[in-house]
Amino acid sequence: MSELQVQVFGTRKSKETRAAERFFKERKIKIHFVDLKERPIAKGELSRFVQKFGLNALLDLEGKAYERSNLAYLRTTEDGVIAKIIDDPELLRLPLVRAGKHLTVGEDTEGWKAMVTGS
Numbered sequence: 001m002s003e004l005q006v007q008v009f010g011t012r013k014s015k016e017t018r019a020a021e022r023f024f025k026e027r028k029i030k031i032h033f034v035d036l037k038e039r040p041i042a043k044g045e046l047s048r049f050v051q052k053f054g055l056n057a058l059l060d061l062e063g064k065a066y067e068r069s070n071l072a073y074l075r076t077t078e079d080g081v082i083a084k085i086i087d088d089p090e091l092l093r094l095p096l097v098r099a100g101k102h103l104t105v106g107e108d109t110e111g112w113k114a115m116v117t118g119s
Contacts (some may be wrong), residue, residue, distance in 0.1 A: 006115060007032045009041055010095035016107040017095040023112050036089030041096070046082060049096055052103050055081055058092055065090035 006024055010017025024031050085091050093106040104111035
């Protein structure tokens with residue numbers, strides 16, 4: 001069996017991102033952390049999450065960044081919203097976690113457990 005590796009997209013400030021890191025570290029699973037403050041998420045990578053969950057599921061609708069962005073009032077295309085997300089990762093419900101084909105958004109302990117067990 002190949003060793004599980006997870007990719008965690010988040011920010012150091014995000015407590016949900018830290019929870020994901022802790023979850024996988026406690027299970028001795030190798031984490032590739034992508035700090036979205038330092039390196040924006042690639043459009044192709046973000047598209048995987050959008051295809052699976054839909055754009056609105058990825059947005060942190062309660063967050064200050066969403067309020068500041070005026071996205072609720074702007075008439076914009078999906079590409080326009082994606083461009084804003086790439087510019088401002090705080091618009092996302094963090095973390096975005098990927099292990100192979102398994103994807104999760106936000107703090108999703110059940111989803112992470114499924115990644116670990118491969119179910």
